[in-house]
Amino acid sequence: MNSSVSVIEEVQKILARYPDAGRDQLIPILQEIQGACGYLSREAVVEVGKQLNIPTSKIYGVATFYNQFRFSAQGKYHIQICRGTACHVKGSAAILDALVRELKINPGETTRDGLFSLEIVACIGACGLAPVMNISNNFHAKLTTQSIPGIIKSYRQQAAAAKGA
Amino acid sequence: MEQVKPLDTEFLSWALGDTSNLTPQQAQKLSILRREDVVKPTFYVGTGTCGLGAGAGETLEAVKTFVKENNLDADIVEVGCVGLCAVEPIVDVQLPGKNRIAFQQMTKDVTPAVLDAIVNKGEIVADHVMGQYRDEKTAAWDGVIFIDEHPFFAPQTRWVLANCGLMDPGSLEEYIARGGYRALKKTLANKVSPDDICKEVLESGLRGRGGGGFPAGRKWMFARANEETHRYLICNADEGDPGAFMDRAVIEGDPHRLLEGMALAAYAIGAQKAYIYIRAEYPLAIARLRVAIAEAKANNLLGDNILGSDFSLEMVIKMGAGAFVCGEETALIHSIEGKRGMPRPRPPFPAVSGLFGYPTIINNVETLANVASIVDKGAKWFNAIGTEGSKGTKVFALSGKVNRTGLVEVAMGTTIRDVIFSIGGGIANGKAYKAVQIGGPSGGxxxxxxxxxxxxxxxLKTVGAIMGSGGLVVMDEDNCMVDVAKFFMDFIQRESCGKCTPCREGTRRMLEILNRITRSDRNESEQDTLERFQSVVHMEKLGQIIQDTSLCALGQTAPNPVLSTIRWFRDEYEAHIFDRKCPAKVCSELLKFEIIADKCKGCTLCAKNCPVGAITGTVKQPHVIDPEKCISCGLCMSNCRFDAILKK
Known part of the structure; x- marks a missing residue:
């Protein structure tokens, strides 16, 4: 989703599914846009504002309030590391440190090659398998600081293989 | 929404009615649907979120491959979570004429061998047996323990979780065969008055399972008392407490139980529209709910004129967008309205003026999941177990340093010791029990x-804890209670919505104090030391002020984890504050690292990885850490392959 034209087209397509949308449809619309485009770009937010007749500032007010919404592109592999209580008790802080070291980015950032982005989530709800992380909807459970480099490496290889093919 | 083929109307009419006088064919049909006996081999794979996390997706593929390679005529059923997360993935096997048997830790590598043994040779691989389900109609396996005698399951009373992990959550038929939707049918066919339902629920003693513990029946009566007849029901499935996953498991494993409970609740309060506010972090639960709602609608169990009555109910799923404060009733309402999820002062309570200004009742998933059984079996059945003030059962998500983590449901009045040591199997790795955290960031x-x-x-309130929504995180001697308090404070100050000052500013200050307590005295000026002690002196007072003056429950309960840990683990705080030591060796800034010369092989790995160059030494000679330079990051320790680094 590079050019702003295609973003606007995508947004209009989504908005067409919500005829007579009111304020209460704002969050579902933003969720759908993020699902389709990966994040909420400025163009997308402005377009939603035009269509729903809500000031852009109000939309940003709502979107920045919730943890789910992102305002920059995420990596090819989006890593969600769980920092819930059960994971914390089982050492997720060290896991996060290991990820930061391995990827050389901080939470909320994307690697320069665009391969990985890192996000902290409150709880994935897989507490029985703590500590856990979720990489683009694949769960990795019972993590250790030693297992992190191997997992990241496997995704790097996967990406390299996809590029080569 | 996908198109669903409605069930046979004849089946619906007899299966939802009185099942005491069934024809043999009908009885057999129900028996098949309940899978009491099977005509062909059946494999059940637990594919809840936790199962998938443990690799159940690959296991499912392995089972499919096995069936194909052996040319078996078999059924493969994806079920929800049976509760014993520690030994996932779980695969159940049911052969014709034999009891259903559950196998644990069925990773993709072991699955073919275990299945081959039981299906082709009639042998059981003992290492992977969890237990067999008791059934009088089929033959038992020799030497295999029964699930109801398994130490994890025996002490439980499974009402809400009765079907979880046993039936196909995507099948309405199976839910009906297990007695589902009968309460709704009975209520609508006999035209039971909504007031009577409220009374029955009040009499049952069912209290809000989301944490507050307000009697559900009384809440419903408030809505009924309102003159405005346009009303809403909201199911709060925004399970925000870190360390809790009860609602997710119930929805993933038995979604129709929630829908039936919601239909009855909506009927009782006179709502025409119901919302399920669920976390976007639960994609599988949302998918299961969508299927269940579509199926219920196609069979007239939801929608217009349900089962031919004049009661109609529209059901809408709203995905939360990740804000802990939205678990608070008024914040949740704002979120559904498309606004920032901020609470407002109460009164007026939502039962008087809620969603879009209309009377609204908000109940938690587990509360609503209890309703159908209460209406079906009566208040007396429900309040027969429990304590004086708390009736029925409670589901807990048991996690942390305990041997058997998972989802447990126990009768009210069970002791915490029983839950942790009998069901949970005690503390993992032979460590000593220190504490259990109950109630999440609002608990103790x-x-x-x-x-x-x-x-x-x-x-629970007498010891400074609360029931909460059901997270039980067990901690052992290796956990630092100051660190745990800091963890919760960090969570709360991030999740504070910012509307009221005590919560927004107070929780931040509280975190700063905890950070000061766990900070090293390296490069500390006299001014810093003074400020550190000053803040410690004010900590408990600050906690009191936040409790007394915050707008909503999030702020009012925010200091609980700190106050509760100070109350029970004052010695740990004192060790941090006065001795500047962390007894559990968790708070890294307070630790000192040393290399044990005898164990060090001089591999230089630690020196290479040290970010500040504090480690010196030559190859194949013991290395040394310069304490002046060391920043206590612990990297050397995690990199050492010879356990040669000591922290103290």
């Missing part, structure tokens, strides 16, 4: 001295 800790306390809304 229960130390060893109070572990025999009964699970009950009131008694």
């Amino acid at each position: 800790c229960i130390p060893e001295s109070h572990i025999d306390i009964e699970i009950d809304y009131e008694s």
Whole structure:
């Protein structure tokens, strides 16, 4: 989703599914846009504002309030590391440190090659398998600081293989 | 929404009615649907979120491959979570004429061998047996323990979780065969008055399972008392407490139980529209709910004129967008309205003026999941178990340093000790129990001295904890209670919505104080030292002020984890504050690292990885850490392959 034209087209397509949308449809619309485009770009937010007749500032007010919404592109592999209580008790802080070291980015950032982005989530709800992380909807459970480099490496290889093919 | 083929109307009419006088064919049909006996081999794979996390997706593929390679005529059923997360993935096998048997830790590598043994040779691989389900109609396996005698399951009373992990959550037929939707049919066909339902629920003693513990029946009566007849029901499935996953498991494993409970609740309060506000982090639960709603609608169990009555109910799923404060009723309402999820002062309570200004009742998933059984079996059946003030059962998500983590449901009045040591199998790795954290960021800790306390809304309050939504995180001697308090404070100050000052500013200050307590005295000026002590002196007072003056429950309960850990683990705080030591060796800034010369092989790995160059030494000679330079990051320790680094 590079050019702003295609973003606007995508947004209009989504908005067409919500005829007579009111304020209460704002969050579902933003969720759908993020699902389709990966994040909420400025163009997308402005377009939603035009269509729903809500000031852009109000939309940003709502979107920045919730943890789910992102305002920059995420990596090819989006890593969600769980920092819930059960994971914390089982050492997720060290896991996060290991990820930061391995990827050389901080939470909320994307690697320069665009391969990985890192996000902290409150709880994935897989507490029985703590500590856990979720990489683009694949769960990795019972993590250790030693297992992190191997997992990241496997995704790097996967990406390299996809590029080569 | 996908198109669903409605079930046979004839089946619906007899299966939802009185099932005491069934024809043999009908009885057999129900028996098949309940899978009491099967005509062909059946494999059940637990594919809840936790199962998938443990690799159940690959296991499912392995089972499919096995069936194909052996040319078996078999059924493969994806079920929800049976609750014992520690031994996932779980695969159940049911052969014709034999009891259903559950196998644990069925990774993709072992699955073919275990299945081959049982299906082709009739042998059981003992290492992977969890237990067999008791059934009088089929033959038992020799030498295999029964699930109801398994130490994890035996002490439980499974009402809400009765079907979880046993039936196909995507099948309405199976839910009906297990007695589902009968309560709704009975209520609508007999035209039971909504007031009577409210009374029945009030009499049952069912209290809000989301944490507050307000009697559900009384809440419903408030909505009924309102003159405005346009009303809403909201199911709060925004399970925000870190360390809790009860609602997710119920929805993933038995979605129709929630829908039936919601239909009955909506009927009782006179709502025409119901919302399920669910976390976007639960994609599988949302998918299961969508299927269940579509199926219920196609069979006239939801929608217009349900089962031919004049009661109609529209059901809408709203995905939360990740804000802990939205668990608060008024914040949740704002979120559904498309606004920032901020609470407002109460009164007026939502039962008077809620969603879009209309009377609204908000109940938690587990509360609503209890309703159908209460209406079906009566208040007396429900309040027969429990304590004086707390009736029925409670589901807990047991996690942390315990041997058997998972989802457990126990009768109210069971002791915490029973849950942790009998069901949970005690502390992992032979360590000593320190505390259990109950109630999430609003709750508190229960130390060893109070572990025999009964699970009950009131008694838990006496030790500074709360029932909460059901997270139980067990901690052992390796956990630092100051660190745990800091963890919760960090969570709360991030999740504070910012509307009221005590919560927004107070929680931040509280975190700063905890950070000061766990900070090293390296490069500390006299001014810093003074400020550190000053803040410690004010900590408890600050906690009191936040409790007394915050707008909503998030702020009012925010200091609980700190106050509770100070109350029970004052010695740990003192060790941090005065001795600047962390007894559990968790708070890294307070630790000192040393290399044990005898163990060091001089591999230089630590020196290479040290970010500040504090480690010196030559190859194949013991290395040394310069304490002046060391920043206590612990990297050397995690990199050492010879356990040669000591922290103290």
